[in-house]
Amino acid sequence: MSAPRRLPTRVGLALRRFRANRRASAGLIVLLALAVVIVFPRLLTARTPNDVDLARSLTPPSAQHWFGTDNVGRDYLARALEGGRVSLAIGLAAMGISVVVGTVVGSVAGYAAGYTDEIISRGVDFVLALPLFYAIVVIEMLFHPGTSGLVVLIGLTTWMVVARLVRGLVLSERETEYVQAARALGAHGGRVIVRHVLPNILGPVMVTASFNVGNAILLESALSFLGVGVQPPQATWGNMIIGAQTYLFNAPWIAIVPGFLITITVMAFMFVGDGLRDALDVKMAAPR
Amino acid sequence: MAAYLTRRFTHSLLVLFGVSLASFWILRAAPGDPVEMYLSEPFHQTPPAVIASVRHELGLDQPTYIQYERWLGAFIRGDMGYSIVNHTPVASEVAGALPKTFLLTGVATAFGLLAGILLGVWSAVRPNGAVDTVLAGGAAVGFAVPQFWVGLVLIYAFSYVWPILPSSGVMNPYALNLTPGDLAAHLVLPAATLAVNEVAYWQRYQRDSLLRELTAEYVRTARAKGLRGAAVVFRHAWPNSLVAIVTLLGLSLTRLITGSYIVETIFSWPGMGYLGIWAVDNRDYPVVMAILMVSAVLTLAGNFLADVLHTVVDPRVRLPTADAT
Numbered sequence: 358m359s360a361p362r363r364l365p366t367r368v369g370l371a372l373r374r375f376r377a378n379r380r381a382s383a384g385l386i387v388l389l390a391l392a393v394v395i396v397f398p399r400l401l402t403a404r405t406p407n408d409v410d411l412a413r414s415l416t417p418p419s420a421q422h423w424f425g426t427d428n429v430g431r432d433y434l435a436r437a438l439e440g441g442r443v444s445l446a447i448g449l450a451a452m453g454i455s456v457v458v459g460t461v462v463g464s465v466a467g468y469a470a471g472y473t474d475e476i477i478s479r480g481v482d483f484v485l486a487l488p489l490f491y492a493i494v495v496i497e498m499l500f501h502p503g504t505s506g507l508v509v510l511i512g513l514t515t516w517m518v519v520a521r522l523v524r525g526l527v528l529s530e531r532e533t534e535y536v537q538a539a540r541a542l543g544a545h546g547g548r549v550i551v552r553h554v555l556p557n558i559l560g561p562v563m564v565t566a567s568f569n570v571g572n573a574i575l576l577e578s579a580l581s582f583l584g585v586g587v588q589p590p591q592a593t594w595g596n597m598i599i600g601a602q603t604y605l606f607n608a609p610w611i612a613i614v615p616g617f618l619i620t621i622t623v624m625a626f627m628f629v630g631d632g633l634r635d636a637l638d639v640k641m642a643a644p645r
Numbered sequence: 646m647a648a649y650l651t652r653r654f655t656h657s658l659l660v661l662f663g664v665s666l667a668s669f670w671i672l673r674a675a676p677g678d679p680v681e682m683y684l685s686e687p688f689h690q691t692p693p694a695v696i697a698s699v700r701h702e703l704g705l706d707q708p709t710y711i712q713y714e715r716w717l718g719a720f721i722r723g724d725m726g727y728s729i730v731n732h733t734p735v736a737s738e739v740a741g742a743l744p745k746t747f748l749l750t751g752v753a754t755a756f757g758l759l760a761g762i763l764l765g766v767w768s769a770v771r772p773n774g775a776v777d778t779v780l781a782g783g784a785a786v787g788f789a790v791p792q793f794w795v796g797l798v799l800i801y802a803f804s805y806v807w808p809i810l811p812s813s814g815v816m817n818p819y820a821l822n823l824t825p826g827d828l829a830a831h832l833v834l835p836a837a838t839l840a841v842n843e844v845a846y847w848q849r850y851q852r853d854s855l856l857r858e859l860t861a862e863y864v865r866t867a868r869a870k871g872l873r874g875a876a877v878v879f880r881h882a883w884p885n886s887l888v889a890i891v892t893l894l895g896l897s898l899t900r901l902i903t904g905s906y907i908v909e910t911i912f913s914w915p916g917m918g919y920l921g922i923w924a925v926d927n928r929d930y931p932v933v934m935a936i937l938m939v940s941a942v943l944t945l946a947g948n949f950l951a952d953v954l955h956t957v958v959d960p961r962v963r964l965p966t967a968d969a970t
Contacts, residue, residue: 616794
């Protein structure tokens with residue numbers, strides 16, 4: 358008799374479902390490829406992102422400069438790779454902040470319930486009523502908090518969706534028997550949340566996190582385009598387009614390249630998020 | 646109902662108070678001196694006595710809490726103060742900008758809503774069919790594409806390669822009066838830029854909400870009784886699917902005002918977003934305060950409208966009473 362075949366695990370099933378989803382797989386492949394080339398830019402170009410060569414300003418894409426050059430002759434491919442590194446890092450870091458803050462706030466509200474929940478929920482409503490995009494512009498323009506400040510600002514304006522989601526999930530989990538059992542054994546609130554509840558609600562949080570990376574990248578690019586995000590010469594996909602309007606008519610690639618890269622990347626994160634949602638069988642609307 | 650409205654109104658007032666308090670202190674804490682913007686000549690050429698008198702005139706020599714008290718008192722009485730840079734009443738600046746933003750975003754939302762509903766229904770009729778697949782891809786692009794990039798591409802295409810549309814402002818600079826035709830021509834590109842995202846948004850919600858209805862029992866019953874597909878979709882399922890859409894329409898009021906900073910900047914469209922960016926760039930704090938407050942009021946109004954609309958279109962939903970929170 359042959360050995361009994363192992364039953365697929367929950368993770369194994371989810372992986373299989375994810376792989377069967379063509380859009381999600383394509384998204385993941387795009388993100389992995391992007392990660393490789395932005396971490397190892399020398400695979401594609403030997404040029405550096407900040408070397409000015411005025412003799413070669415605004416040369417169209419060619420074999421030498423795949424993406425052409427910008428107004429001061431910097432190689433646009435090297436800048437696109439460098440910009441991608443920064444934009445992705447900002448997107449991921451801001452997502453990290455929003456997920457951590459949202460999870461902490463949401464799980465405290467959901468687990469404590471009652472008045473604590475009421476107060477926290479009203480607080481979340483308050484933040485949601487703020488004109489956040491304009492508030493970021495104001496703070497960025499007046500205080501110039503730098504790149505890390507920008508990450509914190511983006512993270513602090515996108516955690517509310519996570520908080521609402523986690524609150525709802527924790528609120529329903531706390532009535533389940535395993536939570537009751539853990540509490541009966543004397544585990545305190547923090548331990549129950551971290552060790553027992555959070556692992557069970559990881560799926561929906563991961564899905565939201567994936568969408569949030571895309572949104573954070575879009576937000577960074579919009580702010581940088583307005584000139585209030587990451588400051589040049591440090592390239593990001595957003596601030597590469599700042600000058601693009603000036604050169605739009607004689608050098609359209611300056612606008613086209615970063616915009617195209619942003620679109621592809623944000624779409625990839627959306628597809629991965631959709632794929633995760635279906636694979637993990639999470640019942641939720643796409644938070645957009 | 647009255648209890649609900651009272652509670653809601655009180656809550657909104659508290660939120661507005663919080664917004665004003667936070668905004669005021671952030672603006673006062675910012676480096677840079679509004680007096681510098683008030684004066685027409687460079688700071689260092691101005692005698693200190695003049696600077697001091699201007700500072701006194703603007704009330705900037707007072708402690709922040711007194712300045713706030715003054716501002717709040719005036720705001721409650723409907724006086725938003727004067728623009729530091731233009732020396733005009735802030736209320737008239739806002740009154741000039743607000744209709745332009747509403748026109749721009751209203752047209753974009755209306756178009757996005759119509760196109761989105763059409764495309765959403767089209768893709769929901771045969772889920773995962775060829776049409777649905779293509780449209781879903783289009784919606785994904787619509788969500789992912791940066792707004793400013795769409796604007797630049799449209800300018801490149803329709804103001805340069807095929808120059809048929811103007812790319813900035815609300816009217817021809819050489820025209821004497823603003824004519825409706827001129828305004829409409831200037832409206833096309835910025836509205837189209839805003840609409841890209843709107844179409845994707847409404848298309849997705851219409852598709853999802855119609856699909857939810859199409860799997861409901863009453864639809865199966867209607868089909869079992871021999872009703873044709875089109876009648877089922879349009880007479881039975883579609884009207885119900887609009888409930889979700891109408892509710893979301895209230896929330897889109899927020900986007901109507903806050904969603905157009907980028908587009909107004911690219912197209913030099915003199916609305917709230919353009920005014921807002923200009924004001925913070927010039928340290929025109931009274932104008933910045935007014936824009937923050939107007940945005941917050943409209944956001945709250947939008948949320949409220951969404952709740953009320955929900956009860957209007959769906960009789961099963963009742964506004965929460967005072968005892969049930």
